Amino acid sequence: MTTRRDVIVNYVILGFFTISALYPIVAIVLVALQDPSQPVTGFAIPSHPELHNFVRAWDIGHFSQFLRSSALVAIAVVAVSSVLSIVAGYAFGTFRFRGDTALFYLLLLGLIMPYEAVIVPLYFDFRSLGLTDTYWALILPQIGFSLPFGIFWMRAFFLSVPRSLIEAARIDGASTFATLWRVLLPFGWPAVLTMVVITFMWTWNEFLLPLVMISQESHQTAPLGLAFFQYKYTTDIPGVAAASVIIAAPIMLIYIVLQRHFIRGMLSGAVKG
């Protein structure tokens, strides 16, 4: 019994919150397009879009370098952690071995473990190994931290596979690996994609770890680069805005294309205990 008024009210409310969510993001893009010499007070659509800000931010801010670092770290982390998560999730979700429940709960601890609790020893250990200011300091810990979610996620997928499928493969003579590779993964790729996308997002957005581990600009990641750029050029608001847009763009693009997977991944976190 929904009246037309109900529908309109729904749209109004949704519209209001949507605009609230969008406004700051759209605003910053518009700011990035404005003339740096003019004071930027509000939400104004520039009469002459100034792409020059972007060029300036790119050059002065060395953002190509930051983006490259971020990409390198993110890809490395995603690659390794995905493989390990698939393989471990397969074992947790398919085999029965002693201690599997206990080990899994141990992993779940990592889901809620804050970086803050480990950043201190991680820094000093890496420093004593001479590995600070290297990509290893960023890649290795982040692999460790992405594993709990990845394994949780893949395990949930493998648990959802009908047992008869796995048993049929066993009777057909497939090894455990062949079952994974030839039977299960081919139709599990949506789950893998969601995991990849979320892990990529978390790694790309990570701030504290690079802040602590990296002091040389050569290895800084994009969020770090933005923070320092903003600190240095705090009055150049359109420039900073342009820099923000540059940094946010890769994730935004991936999000727009794959938003279904992002949302599904975060929504299904609801299954976790």
Place this chain on the structure above:
Amino acid sequence: MTSESTRIPAQPVAVEAPHSGRAAPPGEPRRIGYLYIAPAMAFYTAFVLLPFLHSVWLSFFRWDGVTPGTWVGLGNYREILSDPSIRSSFLHSVVLIFFFSLLPVSIGLLLASILSRAQVRGLTFFRAVLFLPQVVTAVVIGVIWRWIYDPAGPLNHALDTVGLGSLSRAWLGDFTWALPAVGLVGTWVTAGFCMVLFLAGVQKIPTSLYDAARVDGAGPVREFFAVTLPGLRNELVVVLTLTIIWALRTFDLIYVTTRGGPGNSTNVPAFTLYQRAFFTGQVGSAAAIGVTLALIIFVVVFAITRITERRPA
């Protein structure tokens, strides 16, 4: 007549040891499972578990990061309770819990209950947009809101335009208003997440429950407490857990917007930790703060899951 053949029983091919009751099927992977999980567990142990234990170890020392440290037992933890600056940073966290968690959850619940009945087209679009703030890098969000809160920024400008110019101020530089201002940023970030989750959860509540409630004469408020809220229990658990953890862990936002200032008014445990570990040479104390943070989070998660489990589904 149960057996038809009179053939001589064959000799077993191999001598069998007595089977235990829990023998795995011959082909079912057992020990190989360990092989599959080994690399993952190795990484996890090396870079998450062991560092945590190391943190605990460090937290028992007074150390500046350079010279050898001295054992202080629980001294760092006592300091957490006694030192006003650390205490206040934890208190600020609690304030942030209100902004990051309670407020957005309420907004999300409200929205979900209002929207629960009508069909909306383009839900995918709305969902995608509402979820957007979750995806954007925290640093970018910090930059954006720094600009919004800037004395010459759009917020003050808007206040001026509607005639409330007297309210405009340097939000992030104001001792009273900085923390709420940052809190509101958090509300903005997580409200969409709550909405998306609750909207999805509400779709799963069978309309028959609402019909039954309406037949029983329940008004919208009763409906909410009797049908919507219980139906969203799972989502509530997840949302509360995640948002409270985010509130307790906030670092990026504070770093970009206020650096803990002005003064200490927006200092949070994560930032205090950062300062102590890398700037003031109080590594042990920083470790203690980190461990405390982790423990608080564990307790919160445990409590939330327990509370929601106790009520029968």
Place this chain on the structure above:
Amino acid sequence: MATIRYESVSKRFGETVALRDFSLDAGEGEFLVLVGPSGSGKTTALRILAGLEALTDGHVYIGDTVVDRVPPGRRDIAMVFQDYGLYPQMTVFGNMAFGLRMRKVPKDEIVRRVNDAARILDLEQLLERRPRQLSGGQRQRVALGRALVRQPQAFLMDEPLSNLDAKLRVQTRGEIRRLQAHTGVTTVYVTHDQVEAMTMGDRIAVMNHAVLEQVGTPSEVYESPRNVFVGGFIGSPAMTFGTYATERGNGSVVLRSGATSLTVSASDAIPSEVIVGVRPEHTRLWGDREDLIGPVQGRVELVEALGRESLISVATDGGAQFIIQAEGLVQAHIDDVVTFGVRRGHIHLFDPETTEAIGRI
């Protein structure tokens, strides 16, 4: 094809006993059906044979080889699952070829076998389709085809018809049976449906509560049930039971329960109390036949008019229930009193304590 043997096989899951001292043989080319209610252990027995579960005690042989510890992939058996277990991302061809590829069968041999099986099962048009594009019946045939191409020592089937609608089920029953006869592969078939068991099996193994109750040909199991359970499980509508006291007369025995009495001739010793089991098809209205033992009076409780016949449920004084099978549509109403009898030679006697069969008179 090979013989199958279970030798005192037991299976425990923690505290629960799923299979107890289970011994059974299947001869070469035999179609053996394991039938029983859920929880009877029939699926467990099958899975142990497949190697999907490990046994706790005893041995399993395929041919002359003990296969207790042999992984399923090396037992040279093929299995059809209740939900078919088809590989979703592979075509029908791929599904059927997979087991052969895992065994490194040469490519042209694979193609030959798959095409042969597809022809037999009428799947030739569907070879390039994916399982989700197929109907339930087609998927079932692909599952069969997957087993067929393996040319295994034995087929194992776990309630493969349960997910089909009734009409398709009857049709497919016949097809499976014909296929098996044609290929001559030893088959172990699990079902909870006793009609399926009776129509398909060379021999039936009736199971209950983890124990093998009786194994024999359908007619053996039907005519000479070894205990009350088998008597009541096989046959539809089910055998009816009652407890009677026996009185020996001269040359004859009277079975009495309340006001009901049946006078039979029996030479062997009969205990003082027996359980009597009679099938509805052997319970007739008095006067219908000449070889009836009775008469017995009963009060009508329920009439099922099925057109071709009517089933009249009656309660007798003394408590025993009977179901009378009558021809055509019978005018009987609830609370009517009817007179009926039981066909001589079809009264099953069971020991009241052990429930084992004593004899049939």
